[in-house]
Amino acid sequence: MKDTPGDRVETIAIEANDSTGTSVDGMGTSNINPTIPAKFHGTSVDDHEMRSMGRHQELNRNFHFISILGFACTLMSSWETTLTTITFGLLNGGPAGLVWGYVVVFAGMLTVFASVAEMASMAPTAAGQYHWVSEFAPPRFQKVLSYAVGWICVLGWQTAATSVAFLAGTIIQGLLVLIYPNYVFEAYQGTLLCIAVALFSIIFNSYLAKKLPLVEGFVLFIHIFGLLAITITLWTLAPRNTATMVFTEFDNGGGWATSGVSFMVGLLTPVYALTGVDSAVHMSEETRDASIILPRAIIWSVIINGFAGLFMIITFCFTFGNAADILTTPTGFPFLQVFYNVTNSQVGTVLMASILIVNLTSCTISSIASASRQLWSFARDKGIPGSNFVAYVKPGWNIPLNAVLISLAFTVLLSLINIGSTVAFNAIAALAVAALTSSYQISIACLIAKRLRGDTLPARRWSLGRYGLAINCVALGFLFVVWFFSFWPETAVVTPVTMNWNIVMYGGVVIFATVYYIFVGRHHYVGPVVLLKREL
Secondary structure (H helix, E strand, C coil): CCCCHHHHHHHHHHHHHCCCCCCECCCCCECECCCCCHHHCCCHHHHHHHHHCCCCECCCCCECHHHHHHHHHHHHCHHHHHHHCHHHHHHEEHHHHHHHHHHHHHHHHHHHHHHHHHHHHHCCCCCCHHHHHHHHCCHHHHHHHHHHHHHHHHHHHHHHHHHHHHHHHHHHHHHHHHHCCCCCCCHHHHHHHHHHHHHHHHHCCCCCHHHHHHHHHHHHHHHHHHHHHHHHHHHHHCCCCCHHHHHHCCEECCCCCCHHHHHHHCCHHHHHHCCCHHHHHHHHHHECCHHHHHHHHHHHHHHHHHHHHHHHHHHHHHHCCCHHHHHCCCCCCHHHHHHHHHHCCHHHHHHHHHHHHHHHHHHHHHHHHHHHHHHHHHHHCCCCCCHHHHCCCECCCCECHHHHHHHHHHHHHHHCHHHHCHHHHHHHHHHHHHHHHHHHHHHHHHHHHHHHHCCCCCCCCCCCHHHHHHHHHHHHHHHHHHHHHCCCCCCCCCCCCCCCCHHHHHHHHHHHHHHHHHHHHHHHCCCHHHHCCCCC
């Protein structure tokens, strides 16, 4: 999409006034944290936009286009998460359901993240969705809706970080089962490996935080070339399933009344793989020239990951062999069994799986970074208990260290669920999808309402132009469908073992947030809209 002419004029005028990115207000007071080195100040456009949102720059702007693109791509890790969650789609939909379901979700997510990209250009803030709701919702609903979305985003990002760390840790367990047949797959060991991955991720979110952009750029390379290494191996060595099977054979392994319902339930696999590109939005206050770099990075990351995931899913469906055999693998991951069947080598399987472990660990690093920034932003607006503590920014490091450590604590606590019930923990992936898609729905619905009211939208440097309303409406309809089916269990026969406990956890957090708002939050929460100075 192109820049809007009116916004281009404003941008040029701002840049002409100050090319250094260091700015002072009318009283001679800098808007930038004095401990931030000059090279991390950002541009004068960044400074103007922070002022118009009533914010001060507290974090280093050390992300540029390639590094924030790498951040978003590795956080989505679409081809990696497609492989690790393939069971859901293979059981409900079969090979054809996986392929065509992915195509449908990819198209739908393009409209969603085009809408997100435009809102990110209007208001590039770590607050993300709850800021947009606060600014775009009808005035009488701005405070309560933005507060609700803030809590939903906390839920979504904290559970997303845990679910990815769990995947990385349990892949290691799966390899142990493959290599050592006598090894017993114990739940507590999976929890310990999940915690180990999270602890490793904290290193790059604290002590080595300034190196995070460099790491993300490097892992982007592994993300792309790792895909090629695995797919070339599969296409070269594996026997082929027929094209008829891959593109026309739908399965209803969940026992639903119709194959159509089974197909919809199986969409969780591609939705999980393509959710989360708003991660870049929560890093916006650490991105240079954010209002134009962010939307470009968002769109390119969706395109890169979307096609990478599609290539992987088609490759997998042509090469997985017999579905019943791989679904009952003792490793717990069908793709590990496929790797072993194809290579007939434990070493080869470990090498191929190691690519996924590295990328999913990087995804955990990015997820904790996004989760902590969103939590920090909500805390500075007094949205959660202990806001002053959570909103602390460590001088010199210029990162929300307490929010990072609390995100680690969330991951550790949530991973303990696995010891009591693996089934309950598996619902956390669905919970992340439900929470994040909820936040997208409400944000886009508020933007649609603002467009329909005829209100002037904030200036932006990346615009959907005349197609904005139509794209927003398609995105909203798509999101409602995938959100609705994210609460469904794998099988039609529901027992405590097959129940999708996502809805219980989602409802529990919503109830807690509501009670907290009624008795405490409404007296302290500061909706971002009250800070706006759009007239600047």
